[in-house]
Amino acid sequence: MELPQRVTIYEVGARDGLQNEEAIVPVEVKAEFLGRLADAGLTTIEATSFVHPKWVPQLADAARLLEITERRPGVNYPVLVPNERGLDRALESGVEExxxxxxxxxxxxxxxxxxxxxxxxxxxxxxxxxxxxxGLRVRAYLSMCFGDPWEGAVPVGQVVAAGRRLLEMGCYQLSLGDTIGVGTAGHVQELIAAFGGPSRLAVHFHDTYGQALANTLAALQSGVTTVDASAGGLGGCPYAESATGNLATEDLVWMLDGLGIEHGVDLDALVTTSVWMAERLGRPSPSRVVTARSPK
Structure with a gap:
């Protein structure tokens, strides 16, 4: 199977990666994190979410974060919104996606x-x-595309029906989420094929069973060219306890480099950024590449 010449990395570390942290990360640290990610060459960096602070206290500073962040030319800073109230706040902050x-x-x-x-x-x-x-672009995430901790295996047809409804609303892209990390390479390719191919699809893998990179390769072989990843492997899901960290951006970059696929990210700068954030969170990064390339 042919592989894409270039892959867009949709960086979710600042939002999906931090939303589960119990200790509130200072907004100034978050703003510096966004800046460091941009300096490393990432051009799509999901900044935050305008959910109600009651549900995700870590992201209660969303408006302030966007106010103090230096938004770099050529870098897209999408935000997550759950409803019209969240959209109102996002529009006030001048977001483009x-x-x-x-x-x-x-x-x-x-x-x-x-x-x-x-x-x-x-x-x-x-x-x-x-x-x-x-005039905003709208992306859609679809969770539990491969398995659900309460319902078990999720039928492919059920995922396709749900995803198509989101795309038909006008979303430019649908990110297929393996929220609890139970997907396998064959399942990934079956699901993409059931959508009729990779057009308008992205993938979002968690590494619970150590399959995130294998699943990403399967998606690339199926023609997908946008991959969600989180710097340092941060993240999970606050409403699914079995969801462990996201695919680490550094691990993804290492694999893409080995495949000769362009991505535009400086690996050393990204590793330095993830080590810096891990120090502020008080624990080592779960990324294998960060562990292998960090100062001992």
Missing amino acids: IAIFGSATETFARKNLNRSMDEQYAMFAPTVERALAA
Whole structure:
């Protein structure tokens, strides 16, 4: 199978990576993290989320973070929004792109959004419509695409139906999430094929079973050219306890370099950034590449 010549890395460390941290990370540290990620060559950096502070206290400083962050030319800083109230806050902060986050299973939709699967689309529709009317690009995440801790294996057809509803709203891209990290390479390729190919698809893998890189390679072989990753392997999901860290951006870059695929990221600068953030969080990075290349 042919591999893409270039891959876009959709960096989620500052949002998905930090949202689960119990200790509040100072907003100045978050702003410096965004700057360091941009300096390392990342051009799409999801900055934060305009969810209600009650649900994700770590991101209560979203507006302040965007206010003090130096937004670099050529770098995109999308934010996650759950509904129209979140969109209002995002528009006030001058963002150019938002992301919505849906579920492929009924149970997770209720736990994560307090909505049924059908109700989540009703919530998203006006948000997407208003965002598009305001000239924003809208991306969609779809969680639990490979397995759900309450419902077990998720049928491929169920995932495709849910994903297509989000795309039909006008989202430019759908990120397929392996929220609890149970996917395998064959399953990845089966799901992408069931969508009719990789057009408008991205992938978002967690490394619970050590399959994130293998699954990413399978997606690349299927034609996917956008991969979500988190600097240092930070992250999880606050509503799925079995979800461990995201695919580490450094591990992804190492593999892409080995495959001769362009990505534009300076690995050494990224490793330095993840070591810096790990020091501020008080624990080592789970990234294998960060561990291998950090000062001993």
